[in-house]
Amino acid sequence: MVERLGLRLRIFLFFLALAGGSLVALAAGLWLGYRHFGNPAILPAVQQGGIIAAFAILGLVTWIWLLFDTHVARAVEGLAAGIRARAHAEVRDEIDASRARYLGDLAPAAVAVTASLAETRGALAEAVARETARLSEEKARLETLLADVPVGVLLCSGEHQLVFYNGQAVDLLGSGHAPGLDRNLFDYLRDAPVRHAYQRLCEAEDADAASDLLCATRSEARVLAGRMRLLAGRGSDGHGAPGYVLTLRDVTADLAAHARREQLLEEVFDRVRRPAANLQTVIGVLAEHAEMAGGGAAALNAALMQEVAALTAAISELGRRYDDGRTDWWPLAQTRSSDLLDGIRARMEAAGLAVDTEGGGLILRCDGFELVALLAWLGARLAAQGYGRHFGLVIREEDGPGAVIELSWPGPPLSVGDLDRWLTEPLEIGLADVTGRSVLHTHGTEAWPERLADGRAAICIPIREARRAGRRPAPVARAVVYDFDLLSKARNDKVADSRLSDLTYVVFDTETTGLSPASDEIVQIAGVRLVNGRRVAGEVFDTLVDPGRHIPQASTLVHGITNAMVMGAPDIAEAGRQFHRFADGAVLVAHNAPFDMEFLRRHEATIGKRFDNPILDTVLLSAVIFGQGESHSLDALTARLGITIPEEARHTALGDTVATAEAFLRLLPMLQARGFETFGAVLAEVRRHGRLLRDLNEELH
Structure with missing residues (x-):
């Protein structure tokens, strides 16, 4: 005792x-x-x-x-x-x-010991850094490779907790919020197909087996095609369920295009079958009664013409609809017109032809390789037939959603018959299947000769989808996010008995219109996730909140948030739901937590969610480590722990959140060194310092 x-x-x-x-x-x-x-x-x-x-x-x-x-x-x-x-x-x-100074040689001895420790640790860190430099380079290459693969890659534990995800997975599963490490996969995907595939692989007991599956996201109803493969090894105890790799790609548009094509084919057969049957009947009647004259023959001829017109109209309409939809399923890329022009010019100049280009400000949906090959081949063929060796190449925007490519020359125009015949010839020797007609078919378009207004002759090729190129958006981070230690992490459903290192934390902070939780409102919420003892860089929550009232000038001077900045921001109901989703299943950590929690809990009815997460307060943790006689403000705590808060980040929700997270990560090993290994042990010790702040974890006991 x-x-x-x-x-x-x-x-x-x-x-x-x-x-x-x-x-x-x-x-x-x-x-x-x-x-x-x-x-x-x-x-x-x-x-x-x-x-x-x-x-x-x-x-x-x-x-x-x-x-x-x-x-x-x-x-x-x-x-x-x-x-x-x-x-x-x-x-x-x-x-x-x-x-x-009154402790004799104890203080100098402590200074010497810690200095020696720092020196030893620095030397060890330097040695480790040298030994791991090559591995770090390999790791960086692997991360870059996995970040840019064109499919979403997930690595999950046997309990279906996320251990790894890449940038494409964020696009597929995120729905506005990135997935989180150590979160359950079924927060994002419907579970039945994944569970069935996992069960099949476990029962197969074949290390090389893989299972294809079709699943859907819980939000936005995206349809994803996936492939699952088990990892070698077992869970944390050596006998648990193995983890698995799941690759995903979005096939929603592919399935929709396929469904439209199938529907069109059904309609083709339905709308063509009946006029064809009627025509057969009419022709049969005419053949049997060829000697008919007068009104009977005239009526049959009128019926025949009516059915022919109906059949022609049906075929024309169905053909147009087929042309409109046949590019939906073909993998055409977004290509800059400047890149397309450069490619064509390079090919034509290599063949000894001169070309002037114009129209580099568009982005076309096309197969750039095929169009370069077609237009360069047309230029070479025109030169070989004596139409000229100096050409103009223009890509101009149309009034609608498309654009037109014009290959022009001074001189006589090309005949329609010659162009049709050329388009049936292969573009490359040895590739008989790649003709000008097949390229046009891929793009759902046609080509025709034309006389331009300035007297030049041209071949025109419309492109169905084009848009003007705007300013390039800021690059999206595609870093992979992972922690492979989560594969062997022992899980404890009871938070009080869980080891501190096994818990997931969300460190958060709020900025408000004032200091009264009973009457003031939140104007900003920020949070970061801590998993397996480290801050996950890609998992950040930061949003302004429309408080629905005027922000006092005195508050703006503190956090810098003005009334204009929160215009159009989500209200507390929407922002609260988003933050609740971000913090789901985690321990909440804040500096002076009762203040922030009072604002959130006052709006629980509006948000429609309860913030019943376990809570830790870094003020109380600081008191446990450094004693109640010390100052426990965020500035004092970070100064003691050697953490620097940039002046421009102080009193911003995200800046204070990152500082609190760094302080908490440094307090954790100090708590464990004091013998507080579990959340319950820390909670019991914190309550001894409860006179500093009201405890928020009464519901745990």
């Missing part, structure tokens, strides 16, 4: 016992002296002297205890906290030994 008490409390109890023992000894001595003399007349003098001596003893003991508490107990606690911070949180600043 005594070992669990703090040093200062134990010293206080020691001096309290000393004072009590002194008073008992004084009282016993006075009583024995009085009994020895046996004179009742001296009793008042004995009592008065005893009281004076008792107060003197209490004053002296209290004065010595205060000196001891200030210059010994607090100094020892400060040295211990400083040593622990440098041993476990990798703080590099030298210990402030001025407070321990």
Whole structure:
């Protein structure tokens, strides 16, 4: 029991016992002296002297205890906290030994030990860095490769928790919010197809087996084609369920295009079959009654013409609809017209032809390789037939959604018959299937000769989809996110019994219109996720919130958020739901958590969600490590832990969140070194410091 008490409390109890023992000894001595003399007349003098001596003893003991508490107990606690911070949180600043000047050689010895530790750690880190440089380079190459593969790649544990995902997976599963490490895959995908495929592979007991599946996202109803393969090895105990790799690609548009094609084919057969049957009947009647004359023959001829017209109209309409939709399923890329022009010019100049180009400000949906081959081949063929060797090549935007490519030359136009004949010839020797007609068919278009307004002849090729090129958007980060240690992570459903290192945390902060949770409103929420003892760089929540009221100028001076900045931002109902989804299943961590939680819990009815997550407060954790006598503001805590908050980031939700997260990550090993391994153990110790802040975890017990 005594070992669990703090040093200062134990010293206080020691001096309290000393004072009590002194008073008992004084009282016993006075009583024995009085009994020895046996004179009742001296009793008042004995009592008065005893009281004076008792107060003197209490004053002296209290004065010595205060000196001891200030210059010994607090100094020892400060040295211990400083040593622990440098041993476990990798703080590099030298210990402030001025407070321990009365401890003799202890403070210089602590400074020397921590300096030696820092030097040893630096040398070890340098050696490790040298040894791991090659592995880091290989890791970076692998991350770059996996970030740019054209399919979503997921690595999941046997409990279907996310261990790895790449940038494409964010696009497929994110729906506005990136997936998170150590979250369940079925938060994003419907589970039945994935579970069935996983069960089939487990039952197959074939290390090389793979299972194809078709699944759907929980939001946006995307249809994804997937392929699953089990990982070698088992779970954390060596006998658990194995993890697996799941690759995904979006086939929603492919299935929709396929469905439209199937529907069109059904309609083709339906709409052509009936006029064809009627024509057959009419022709049969005409053949049997060829001798008919007058009105009967005229009526049959009219019926024949009517059915022919209906059949022609049906075939024309169906052909147009087929042309409109046949490019939907073909993998045409977004190609800049400038790149297309450069490619054609290079091919034609290599063949000894001159070409002037114009129209590089568009983006075309096309197969650039095929169009370059077709237009360069047409230029060479025109030159070989004597139409000229100097050409103009223009890509111009149409009034609608498309564009037109014009290959022009001075001189006589090309005949339609010659162009049709050329288009049936192969573009490359040895590739008989790649003709000009097949290229046009791929793009759902045609080509024709034309006389231009300036008298030049041209071949025109329309492109169905084109748009003007705008400013290039900011590049989207495609970094892969992973933590392979999660594959062997033991899971404990009861939070209080879970090890601190096994829990997932969301560190968050809010900025508000004022300091009253009862009447003020949130204007910004930010959060970061901590998984397996590290901050996941790609999993960040940051949003402005429309408070529905005026932001006072005094508050704007603190956090820099103005009324204009929150116009169009989500309200607290939408922002609260988004943050609840981001923090689902995690322990919430904040600096002065009751303040932020009061704002969120006041709006739980509007948000439609309860913030019943377990909660840790870095103010209380700081008190556990550094003692209640220290300052526990965010600035003081980060300064003690060697964390620098940029001035421009201070008092912004995201800046304070990142600083709190870094402080929390450095406090965790210090807590574990003090023997607080589980969440429940930390919670019990925190409650001893509950006079600093109201505890928010009562529902756990």
